Amino acid sequence: xxxxxxxxxxxxxxxxxxxxxxxxxxxxxxxxxxxxxxxxxxxxxxxxxxxxxxxxxxxxxxxxxxxxxxxxxxxxxxxxxxxxxxxxxxxxxxxxxxxxxxxxxxxxxxxxxxxxxxxxxxxxxxxxxxxxxxxxxxxxxxxxxxx
Numbered sequence: 001x002x003x004x005x006x007x008x009x010x011x012x013x014x015x016x017x018x019x020x021x022x023x024x025x026x027x028x029x030x031x032x033x034x035x036x037x038x039x040x041x042x043x044x045x046x047x048x049x050x051x052x053x054x055x056x057x058x059x060x061x062x063x064x065x066x067x068x069x070x071x072x073x074x075x076x077x078x079x080x081x082x083x084x085x086x087x088x089x090x091x092x093x094x095x096x097x098x099x100x101x102x103x104x105x106x107x108x109x110x111x112x113x114x115x116x117x118x119x120x121x122x123x124x125x126x127x128x129x130x131x132x133x134x135x136x137x138x139x140x141x142x143x144x145x146x147x
Contacts, residue, residue, distance in 0.1 A: 030066070030067060031064060031065060031066040031067075032064075032065045033061035033063070033064055033065075034046075034048055034049045034050055034051065034061045034062055034063055035048060035063060035065045035070070036048065036062075036063050036065070036070055038062055038063065038072070038080070040080050040081055045080045046062040046063075050062055052076060060073070062076065074094055074096075078096055082099065083096050083097060083098060083099075084096070084097035084098075085097070
């Protein structure tokens with residue numbers, strides 16, 4: 001009897017020790033659920049704190065906020081925007097299908113967005129350069145042209 005009791009107590013102590021290590025790890029994660037409203041074309045689709053229901057009845061969050069980044073479930077986002085979605089197991093790719101039937105992989109979309117960000121940065125650089133040149137012209141001539 002004493003042998004079983006000491007094993008039981010040792011198990012409880014081990015569980016308490018494990019929890020003291022695990023709980024602080026989750027506390028530092030800084031994540032929260034459903035902290036944003038979601039609208040599509042001006043129509044609200046989800047409110048803060050609102051969950052949605054999967055086909056199997058499970059309630060899941062519309063959004064997850066983790067380290068200042070909001071994550072949305074791609075399947076629900078595709079449903080809300082009227083796009084089709086599928087999973088290609090062979091290439092491990094999520095595919096989004098437009099109304100015209102064109103399939104766009106998220107990998108391609110990410111490349112397009114990266115190029116867009118690159119072009120946006122270049123545009124910002126050129127605008128800053130333009131502003132600097134205008135300042136030089138103003139300093140030299142005392143006036144600036146309308147454009």
